[in-house]
Amino acid sequence: MYITDDIRYIGVNDHEIDLFEGQYVVPNGMAYNSYIIMDEKTAVMDSVDGNFTQEWLDNIAAQLDGRKLDYLVVQHMEPDHSASIFDFAKAYPEAKIVASSKAFAMMKNFFGTDFAEKQVVVNEGSRLSLGRHELNFITAPMVHWPEVIMTYDSTDKVLFSADAFGKFGALDVEEDWACEARRYYIGIVGKYGSQVQAVLRKAAKLDIEKICALHGPVLTENLSYYINLYDIWSSYRPEEEGVVIAYTSIYGNTKKAVMQLAEELKANGCEKVVINDLARCDWAEAVEDAFRYSKLVLATTTYNADIFPFMRQFIDHLTERSFSNRTVAFMENGSWAPVATKIMKSMFEKSKDITFAENTVKIMSALNDESTAQLKALAKELCTGAAEETEEEPKGETRRFECSVCGYIYEGAELPEDFICPICQLGAEVFEEIE
Numbered sequence: 291m292y293i294t295d296d297i298r299y300i301g302v303n304d305h306e307i308d309l310f311e312g313q314y315v316v317p318n319g320m321a322y323n324s325y326i327i328m329d330e331k332t333a334v335m336d337s338v339d340g341n342f343t344q345e346w347l348d349n350i351a352a353q354l355d356g357r358k359l360d361y362l363v364v365q366h367m368e369p370d371h372s373a374s375i376f377d378f379a380k381a382y383p384e385a386k387i388v389a390s391s392k393a394f395a396m397m398k399n400f401f402g403t404d405f406a407e408k409q410v411v412v413n414e415g416s417r418l419s420l421g422r423h424e425l426n427f428i429t430a431p432m433v434h435w436p437e438v439i440m441t442y443d444s445t446d447k448v449l450f451s452a453d454a455f456g457k458f459g460a461l462d463v464e465e466d467w468a469c470e471a472r473r474y475y476i477g478i479v480g481k482y483g484s485q486v487q488a489v490l491r492k493a494a495k496l497d498i499e500k501i502c503a504l505h506g507p508v509l510t511e512n513l514s515y516y517i518n519l520y521d522i523w524s525s526y527r528p529e530e531e532g533v534v535i536a537y538t539s540i541y542g543n544t545k546k547a548v549m550q551l552a553e554e555l556k557a558n559g560c561e562k563v564v565i566n567d568l569a570r571c572d573w574a575e576a577v578e579d580a581f582r583y584s585k586l587v588l589a590t591t592t593y594n595a596d597i598f599p600f601m602r603q604f605i606d607h608l609t610e611r612s613f614s615n616r617t618v619a620f621m622e623n624g625s626w627a628p629v630a631t632k633i634m635k636s637m638f639e640k641s642k643d644i645t646f647a648e649n650t651v652k653i654m655s656a657l658n659d660e661s662t663a664q665l666k667a668l669a670k671e672l673c674t675g676a677a678e679e680t681e682e683e684p685k686g687e688t689r690r691f692e693c694s695v696c697g698y699i700y701e702g703a704e705l706p707e708d709f710i711c712p713i714c715q716l717g718a719e720v721f722e723e724i725e
């Protein structure tokens with residue numbers, strides 16, 4: 291595949307995979323992207339999943355057509371991109387391997403060698419000339435692992451963005467970018483919003499014409515569309531107004547209440563209502579919906595003096611991905627001692643900027659007049675935004691301090707003097723306050 295006069299696609303499509311990263315369904319497969327830059331010196335950008343090593347090596351050989359290979363640039367060490375490095379080193383023993391120091395430490399763990407004799411260690415601001423092309427390296431810790439670097443080819447104005455701007459789905463299947471890119475981003479990188487914001491600030495200073503990610507298509511037009519979505523997702527702002535109802539139901543009574551709430555929401559003028567049955571849907575799609583829309587209703591039963599397992603797991607998926615800046619409402623069902631609302635609410639204790647709806651719905655086995663009235667009140671509240679107007683609590687000033695080495699952002703009134711960056715382990719002295 292042609293990218294520019296000197297850059298070609300040499301990646302592979304995977305239609306055999308059942309679960310990406312061992313947990314995400316990928317009905318349209320997966321692409322492991324790799325690229326080759328043909329200049330006075332030649333460079334391959336990343337390797338591929340271990341099931342496709344030979345296909346990838348064949349792709350490289352076809353492009354080289356007998357020429358020498360000088361460099362393999364390793365931007366990310368997760369095995370979907372790194373698994374073929376060892377075989378590459380055997381096939382091209384003279385090629386140097388270009389990566390961050392953290393990546394070489396990971397190679398030692400994965401392969402038993404850090405390729406000491408082949409190492410070219412790069413860091414923020416490092417450059418590598420291939421002749422006409424100059425590669426500029428940008429650290430991107432936690433997008434999606436700590437060793438990640440991105441590479442900007444200032445000659446062709448191409449950003450090799452590692453996992454950022456990637457999506458689920460093989461390249462030989464046509465589908466909408468945003469849907470599977472959002473599910474991928476929220477599921478896999480969603481926890482690291484501040485680190486993505488740091489990289490977006492670096493990218494804003496570059497003149498980029500093409501984005502070559504490690505998954506998904508090469509982005510060549512209207513790049514502001516993709517960058518804007520990444521800005522929304524990584525700052526935890528809702529992308530759209532709408533209500534997501536995520537529920538579990540054992541004998542159908544909670545489901546019946548959920549369907550009635552959906553009708554009430556629509557009757558009150560809420561145009562977008564999305565319903566997910568957590569026992570049956572793709573959990574990553576439900577998590578994506580919760581991050582996409584502005585309001586979330588959680589409906590479940592009390593179960594073993596706790597909440598139904600699918601709901602507990604769903605809320606864990608949200609909170610561990612820094613779910614914030616949303617309105618959350620609760621519906622509980624319990625036949626003798628309902629505690630679900632109390633437990634669900636407590637699970638958001640450490641979440642930032644969550645507004646709880648004033649109205650909750652308490653069902654004792656099945657809807658009755660009282661719980662139906664609660665349900666109507668909740669629908670009205672969610673459609674008028676009454677909660678946001680009444681529940682806002684005065685917030686202390688939040689300042690932002692950025693690690694000048696790795697881009698990690700600390701948020702708080704003050705940066706503690708003894709603060710240690712959780713990514714690069716350096717102290718408060720390397721942090722600078724940002725807007």
Ligand code: FEO
Nearest residue numbers: 368370434453504
């Ligand atoms: Fe596509 Fe984080 O690996």
